[in-house]
Amino acid sequence: MSNISRRQFLKSAGVAALAAGVLVGCGNVPGTDVPDVPEVTSVDLRVIFVDEKENPVGNSVDGVYETKVLKGAKRYDPKLIPAEKLPKGYELVSTDEVDIIADSTPMIAKVPVKLQGSKPASKSKVFLTLMFTTGGVKPRRVEVIANKVFDLKSNPNEMVCYDDIKDSLLEKCKDIEPDTTWESYLKIVDGGYEATVVMGVALKG
Template structure:
């Protein structure tokens, strides 16, 4: 074992610290920076846009996006994907880079809830579970509400009655017969 003076130890430690710091700085310089761009994802069904529009961050030089790269949470409820494989990134009318994803509408189960107001509170009086509607429908008509109510209750109001797609439910005020 060799004897190292305090001065030699501090000098060696200082040189080692400088070497580590310099390696970090040089590594930062040598790493290639990846440039990215935002690509708007536009969902289309029968020539109209549907659902919320979201963005993907992709490499600046990328010219296509695979359908599988689009997060499942981006896809609107009530539609099935028609587009497959890679989608070409193109300029949209807004000037943004984007991809168009083609969809077909499917029927979605919706719960129709009839409620009666008693002492200012809504009391559910009849359920029609999983009635099938298309996602493009925003409301149901008074006529359909009356049919679904049957002889059990009488619909209050003239409608149309708004479908809450986040809950897959439509609530309709009625009076028990």
């Protein structure tokens, strides 16, 4: 009886040790959130670093980061990217998850980065012409700051409206009463954007 009990004990101890070993070995593939177990299917993902206008940052070496994600994943967490894999001198704009573009091989995720210590642009310079309804007053060309970033390369039909530039306009031109319904298409010029539609204004008083 004592021999049987001893064999049973050793068998049980061996199974427990094996289970403990498996649990200790469980984890993720380094640098990913993919579990390191054979049953899980992973796919390649290419992270492309871009600026705030989605222009590529870096080169073919430091401008991309190759990793893996779970098959069927829809979004990617930038916090999984090792700091040393970011383009030199850059940091993440945000740690929010980004969409995965699945209709490419490998799949792609665009991760925005910015120069270390810099703030992402949130404003654009706009040039516009003021056309006075008051007789005898010549048109006035002014430079104002819009409280948004325009990207005519991605959206050539993007428009600017009065609310976008009113703070800057009224600060520069305190003598006018502008048309608050004004809006205009834009074109790219040196130093910023040009409004293609003039703004009708009247002199105060």
